[in-house]
Amino acid sequence: xxxxxxxxxxxPELFEAARRLHVSARRVAPRGRFADQRSRDRGMGLxxxxxxxxxxxxxxxAVDWHLERRLGRLFVRLFEQQEDLPMYLMPDVSxxxxxxxxxxxxxxxxxxxxxxxxxLFQHDTVGVFPFAEDLTTLARPASGxxxxxxxxxxxxxxxxxxxxxxxxxxxxxxxxxxxxxxxxLVSDLFDPRGIEAVTExxxxxxxxxxxxxxxxxVDADPGLAGDLRLVDCETGVEEDVSITPAVQQRYxxxxxxxxxxxxxxxxxxxxxxxxxxxxxxxxxQLTQVFESGxxxx
Amino acid sequence: xxxxxxxxxxxxxxxxxxxxxxxALQRLRVRHSRxxxxxxxxxxxxxxxxxxxxxxxxxxxxxxxxxLLLLSSLLWFVVGGLRSDSLPESExxxxxxxxxxxxxxxxxxxxxRLLREQFLAGDPDATTVLVCGAAPRSLTVPxxxxxxxxxxxxxxxxxxxxxxxxxxxxxxxxTKNDMRPLxxxxxxxxxxxxxxxxxxxxxxxxFRAGLPNAVPSAALLGMGVSPAVSGAWERVDLGVRVRGxxxxxxxxxxxxxxxxxxQAQGLYLFQDLPAGGQQFEIQLPRAPAxxxxxxxxxxxxxxxxxxxxxALEPIFGGVLAAHPGxxxxxxxxxxxxxxxxxxxxxxxxxxxLISSDQQAEAIFLGDPAAAAEPGDLALRKVxxxxxxxxxxxxxxxxxxxxxxxxxxxxxxxxxxxxxxxLFSIEGAALQSxxxxxxxxxxxxxxxxxxxxxxxxxxxxxxxxxxxxIADSEQTLAGSGEDLAPPLAGSISTALGSRSVGVFAPxxxxxxxxxxxxxGPSGDWNLGTWILLLxxxxxxxxxxxxxxxxxP
Numbered sequence: 001x002x003x004x005x006x007x008x009x010x011x012p013e014l015f016e017a018a019r020r021l022h023v024s025a026r027r028v029a030p031r032g033r034f035a036d037q038r039s040r041d042r043g044m045g046l047x048x049x050x051x052x053x054x055x056x057x058x059x060x061x062a063v064d065w066h067l068e069r070r071l072g073r074l075f076v077r078l079f080e081q082q083e084d085l086p087m088y089l090m091p092d093v094s095x096x097x098x099x100x101x102x103x104x105x106x107x108x109x110x111x112x113x114x115x116x117x118x119x120l121f122q123h124d125t126v127g128v129f130p131f132a133e134d135l136t137t138l139a140r141p142a143s144g145x146x147x148x149x150x151x152x153x154x155x156x157x158x159x160x161x162x163x164x165x166x167x168x169x170x171x172x173x174x175x176x177x178x179x180x181x182x183x184x185l186v187s188d189l190f191d192p193r194g195i196e197a198v199t200e201x202x203x204x205x206x207x208x209x210x211x212x213x214x215x216x217x218v219d220a221d222p223g224l225a226g227d228l229r230l231v232d233c234e235t236g237v238e239e240d241v242s243i244t245p246a247v248q249q250r251y252x253x254x255x256x257x258x259x260x261x262x263x264x265x266x267x268x269x270x271x272x273x274x275x276x277x278x279x280x281x282x283x284x285q286l287t288q289v290f291e292s293g294x295x296x297x
Numbered sequence: 298x299x300x301x302x303x304x305x306x307x308x309x310x311x312x313x314x315x316x317x318x319x320x321a322l323q324r325l326r327v328r329h330s331r332x333x334x335x336x337x338x339x340x341x342x343x344x345x346x347x348x349x350x351x352x353x354x355x356x357x358x359x360x361x362x363x364x365l366l367l368l369s370s371l372l373w374f375v376v377g378g379l380r381s382d383s384l385p386e387s388e389x390x391x392x393x394x395x396x397x398x399x400x401x402x403x404x405x406x407x408x409x410r411l412l413r414e415q416f417l418a419g420d421p422d423a424t425t426v427l428v429c430g431a432a433p434r435s436l437t438v439p440x441x442x443x444x445x446x447x448x449x450x451x452x453x454x455x456x457x458x459x460x461x462x463x464x465x466x467x468x469x470x471x472t473k474n475d476m477r478p479l480x481x482x483x484x485x486x487x488x489x490x491x492x493x494x495x496x497x498x499x500x501x502x503x504f505r506a507g508l509p510n511a512v513p514s515a516a517l518l519g520m521g522v523s524p525a526v527s528g529a530w531e532r533v534d535l536g537v538r539v540r541g542x543x544x545x546x547x548x549x550x551x552x553x554x555x556x557x558x559x560q561a562q563g564l565y566l567f568q569d570l571p572a573g574g575q576q577f578e579i580q581l582p583r584a585p586a587x588x589x590x591x592x593x594x595x596x597x598x599x600x601x602x603x604x605x606x607x608a609l610e611p612i613f614g615g616v617l618a619a620h621p622g623x624x625x626x627x628x629x630x631x632x633x634x635x636x637x638x639x640x641x642x643x644x645x646x647x648x649x650l651i652s653s654d655q656q657a658e659a660i661f662l663g664d665p666a667a668a669a670e671p672g673d674l675a676l677r678k679v680x681x682x683x684x685x686x687x688x689x690x691x692x693x694x695x696x697x698x699x700x701x702x703x704x705x706x707x708x709x710x711x712x713x714x715x716x717x718x719l720f721s722i723e724g725a726a727l728q729s730x731x732x733x734x735x736x737x738x739x740x741x742x743x744x745x746x747x748x749x750x751x752x753x754x755x756x757x758x759x760x761x762x763x764x765x766i767a768d769s770e771q772t773l774a775g776s777g778e779d780l781a782p783p784l785a786g787s788i789s790t791a792l793g794s795r796s797v798g799v800f801a802p803x804x805x806x807x808x809x810x811x812x813x814x815x816g817p818s819g820d821w822n823l824g825t826w827i828l829l830l831x832x833x834x835x836x837x838x839x840x841x842x843x844x845x846x847x848p
Contacts, residue, residue, distance in 0.1 A: 190338060229332070234336070
C-alpha cells in the first residue's frame with residue numbers, strides 16, 4: 001500500500017512552483033552533461049575564460065590566431081563550459097515519517113518532488129534514493145523535464161520502511177560512486193544512533209550536501225505530562241518517564257543541543273540547511289527560502 | 298481490642314512504619330500510560346539524567362495509598378494477633394483429670410490427645426484449660442494458642458493424687474458471677490457427684506470426654522480400721538473395699554495374711570490384727586498400678602488411766618478390771634468415775650452417778666464441743682457412740698417407774714451423769730445388763746475423747762489433727778480442719794513418717810455426663826475475618842489495577 005495518494009505528489013502546484021526555483025552551483029564537477037550550471041570544464045560555452053598553449057589534438061577552430069600573429073606561438077581559446085548539476089535526493093521514508101497526522105513524510109516527499117522538478121526543469125540530472133533502514137534506488141541519475149512527473153509517481157508508490165538508519169544509507173550512497181553533485185537529505189534526522197553518528201557519517205560524503213530538516217513545533221515541546229511509557233514507533237523500544245516540569249525543561253535542553261549540533265555541523269562544513277515545518281505548506285516555505293537569496297550548492 | 302503478640306507501643310510503631318514505608322513506595326509508584334512517539338532518543342537521554350522516581354516529588358495517588366495502607370494494616374493486626382476484648386457469647390472450660398486414674402495403662406496420652414482435640418474444636422479466645430491433679434491448676438487462659446497448650450502438656454505427668462475435679466467445680470461455683478453460658482468438658486474419669494452437679498447454675502453445661510471402659514476392672518477402693526469385733530482392746534479389724542480382681546492380701550511384719558472373710562461384695566475383712574502401730578501393705582492381685590497396693594499403719598492403742606471412787610468399786614470394779622484397755626490408778630489419770638457428791642478428780646472428765654433429785658434427766662451428757670442448743674442429730678450421734686442405744690431403756694424405765702430422758706448439752710469438760718437409781722433397781726440394775734461392759738467402755742472412750750483411728754492416710758482425704766505435722770515433704774491441700782495430704786507416698790510428721798495411699802475413685806453417686814458436642818463451634822475468630830477482609834481488598838486492588846483505575 002502506498003504511503004501517499006498520487007495526487008499529493010503529482011501536483012500541478014508543485015511543478016508550477018518548481019519552475020520559479022533555481023538551484024545553482026558555484027561550480028559543478030567536470031565531465032558532466034551540458035546544462036545550465038557552470039562547470040570547471042572548459043568547453044563550448046559563450047563566455048571566454050582563458051588561453052592555454054596548443055596541444056596536439058586540440059580543435060584547430062579554437063586556436064587564437066590573433067595571438068599567434070602577435071606572439072608567434074599557438075594558443076587555444078578556452079570558453080566556460082556549462083554542464084548539469086547532479087542532484088541526489090535522499091528522502092526519509094522510515095516509519096516515523098508516517099506516524100503523525102499530517103505525516104511529516106508527506107512534507108518531505110513534496111519537498112523532494114519540488115526540488116527534483118526544479119532541478120530537472122533547469123536540465124540537471126536527478127537521482128532519487130529513498131531510505132529507511134537501508135538505501136534504495138528509486139531513480140538513477142538522469143535528466144529530462146518529463147522525469148519530474150515520473151519521479152513524483154514513483155515516490156507516491158513507495159511504502160513506508162522500518163527504522164531510520166542514516167549512517168548506513170549515507171555509506172551505501174557513497175558506495176554507488178556517483179559523480180560529485182548535490183546530495184539532498186530530506187529527513188527529521190531522528191536516528192536512534194544519535195545525531196553525532198549521523199553527522200559523522202555525513203562527513204564522509206564527497207558530495208555537497210543540503211539538509212532539508214523536517215520539523216514540527218512538538219519536536220521542541222511535546223506537550224506530554226504524567227507517567228508515560230513512551231514507545232518508539234520504529235524500534236518498539238519503551239522508555240518509562242514521569243514528566244514533570246523539571247523533566248520537560250531537561251527535554252527542551254536536550255532538543256536544543258540536538259538542534260545546535262546540526263547547526264554547528266552545517267556551519268562548519270558549509271552545508272546548506274533548510275528547516276521545514278511539516279505543519280505548514282511546504283511549497284511556500286521552500287519558495288520563500290529560494291526567493292530570499294536562493295540556494296547555492 | 299487487644300493484641301496477643303504485641304504491646305500497644307509495638308502495634309503503633311509497626312503501623313507507623315508501615316504507613317511510612319507505603320508512603321515512600323507510593324511516591325515511587327508510577328502508572329505508565331503508553332504513548333507512541335516518533336522517537337525516544339531525547340527521552341532516553343532525559344531519563345538517564347533524571348530519576349523518574351523521586352521521594353521529593355509531589356505525592357500522587359492518595360486513594361491507592363490509603364487502600365494499600367488499610368490492607369497492610371489489617372495484615373499487621375493479624376500478625377499482632379488482634380482479638381476482641383468483648384466477651385465471647387459462650388465460654389469453654391476444659392478440665393483434664395491428672396489424678397492417679399490418669400496413670401492407669403495408656404490413659405494419660407489418650408486423655409492429653411482428647412484435650413488437644415477439644416481445644417482445637419473450640420474458640421481459643423473463649424477456652425480455659427484446667428488440669429486437676431492434687432489441686433486444680435490453670436494450664437491455659439483464653440487467647441492462648443494450641444502451641445502454648447502443647448508446650449505445657451509435654452512436661453505434664455499424672456500425679457498420685459485423688460481427683461480434684463469437684464474442688465475445681467466448687468471453686469468455679471464461687472467465682473462465676475456472670476450469666477454467660479459455660480461448657481465444662483471433663484477429660485478423664487474423675488467422678489463428679491450429683492450433689493455438686495445440682496449446685497451448678499443453669500448456664501453451666503457439663504460434658505465428659507473420656508475413653509469408654511477406662512475405669513480399671515480391678516482396683517483398691519478404700520480401707521478402714523475399727524476396734525476388733527472380738528472385743529479385744531489391743532486388736533483391730535481392717536476392712537478393705539475392692540472392685541473386681543481376687544481377694545486382697547495383707548503384708549504385715551514380713552508375713553502374708555489372707556483376708557479373714559468377705560463381708561459383702563467387694564468388702565474384705567482382716568480380723569484381730571495387733572494394734573501396735575505396725576506398717577502394713579495391702580496388695581490386690583491383677584489390679585493395675587497405682588490401684589494395686591496401698592500402705593498404712595495400724596493404730597497404737599494406749600490403755601486409759603482411770604480414777605475410781607472407792608464407793609463405786611462394787612459396781613465398776615469387775616468391768617474395769619476385765620477391760621484390757623483400762624488401767625486403774627490411785628491418782629492422776631485420764632478420767633474419773635465417781636459419785637456426784639465426791640470431790641475426786643474434779644478437773645478430769647467424769648462418769649458421775651447422781652441422785653435423781655439433783656438431775657432431772659436420767660442421763661446427762663456434757664460436751665465442750667456441743668452447740669449451745671444441740672439438735673436431735675447431734676444427740677443421736679452421741680447415743681450411738683456411747684452404745685446407749687444398746688441398753689434396754691424401756692425395761693429400765695418400766696422397772697424404775699419413771700420415764701428416762703437423755704440430755705446432751707454444753708459443759709466445760711466432758712461429763713456423763715447417770716441416776717444412781719439405775720444401778721439399784723432390784724433385778725434389773727444397769728450393771729447386770731449384758732451390754733454394760735460395752736457401755737462402760739464406750740463411755741470411758743468418749744470421755745477420754747481419743748482421736749479417731751486414722752491409721753491410713755489417703756491422698757485428698759482430710760486428716761483430723763494434721764496440724765501436728767512438723768515437717769512435711771508435701772504441700773498440704775486445704776487448711777485448718779480440712780488439711781489433707783495431696784499426693785500418695787510418704788509424709789513426715791512429728792510422730793514419724795506416715796504412708797499416704799491413693800485409691801481408685803468409687804461410687805459416690807457420680808453424675809452421668811453427656812459426651813461433648815463434636816466438631817468446631819463454628820465461631821471464627823477476629824483474625825480470620827480480618828484475613829478475609831484483607832483478601833477481599835487485595836482482589837479489589839487487582840480489579841482496579843486491571844481496569845486502569847489504580848496505578
